[in-house]
Amino acid sequence: MADPTALELRTRQVGPWSMNTYALVCPATGQSVLIDPGDDPLTLTEMITGTIPVAILLTHTHGDHIGALDEMRTQLNVPVAVFDGPHAGGIALDAQIPLRDGDLVSVGQHALRVYHAPGHIPDQVCFYLEGDTRAIVGDTIFDGGPGKTWAAEDFQQTLRTLRDVVLPWPDDTVCYPGHGPSFRLGDRRARIEAFLARDHGDFFGDAAWEMT
Ligand SMILES: [Zn+2]
Numbered sequence: 001m002a003d004p005t006a007l008e009l010r011t012r013q014v015g016p017w018s019m020n021t022y023a024l025v026c027p028a029t030g031q032s033v034l035i036d037p038g039d040d041p042l043t044l045t046e047m048i049t050g051t052i053p054v055a056i057l058l059t060h061t062h063g064d065h066i067g068a069l070d071e072m073r074t075q076l077n078v079p080v081a082v083f084d085g086p087h088a089g090g091i092a093l094d095a096q097i098p099l100r101d102g103d104l105v106s107v108g109q110h111a112l113r114v115y116h117a118p119g120h121i122p123d124q125v126c127f128y129l130e131g132d133t134r135a136i137v138g139d140t141i142f143d144g145g146p147g148k149t150w151a152a153e154d155f156q157q158t159l160r161t162l163r164d165v166v167l168p169w170p171d172d173t174v175c176y177p178g179h180g181p182s183f184r185l186g187d188r189r190a191r192i193e194a195f196l197a198r199d200h201g202d203f204f205g206d207a208a209w210e211m212t
Pocket of ligand 1: 062120
């Protein structure tokens with residue numbers, strides 16, 4: 001039976017890239033965080049109606065994940081939390097909550113643990129729900145493969161992130177990515193390990209677990 005005190009996860013797909021915006025709501029306090037305000041402020045406003053937003057969280061700073069950031073931060077008047085590192089295109093974000101690996105972000109009676117997960121982009125993070133099996137992973141990993149890379153060294157960094165950050169999580173972890181469906185890590189572990197075991201040379205770009 002589902003734990004009635006656990007964080008409630010809400011999902012909406014927004015924008016031309018069908019980016020998953022997530023909201024997490026603490027049932028006991030009504031506090032919420034909005035994760036990746038990619039587009040469509042009306043939809044984003046609707047998904048947190050009746051809650052008390054305390055922060056906007058960014059998994060990373062690619063345009064499809066922050067398209068409605070300015071509008072939502074003005075509307076909600078809450079701090080923005082994003083990894084404390086170089087952002088996409090060198091943009092300045094004026095984040096009030098600079099995140100580092102291992103940080104905890106509070107949502108009512110709950111917390112999210114920050115995992116730095118570079119590769120797709122240097123400021124990529126995952127938010128793992130403490131005492132829970134769910135993780136918001138952004139474009140770190142999708143059901144069918146890792147996030148896209150634009151240079152061989154970034155792809156090699158992605159491989160390290162998969163090995164050192166993602167695979168150590170328990171099999172029961174359910175990953176909620178920035179695009180496409182969620183998946184149970186244990187159901188993909190064998191494919192990811194096989195992917196990591198192959199020599200990818202100087203590959204970069206769109207990758208799939210099955211590619212050779
Ligand atoms: Zn991205």
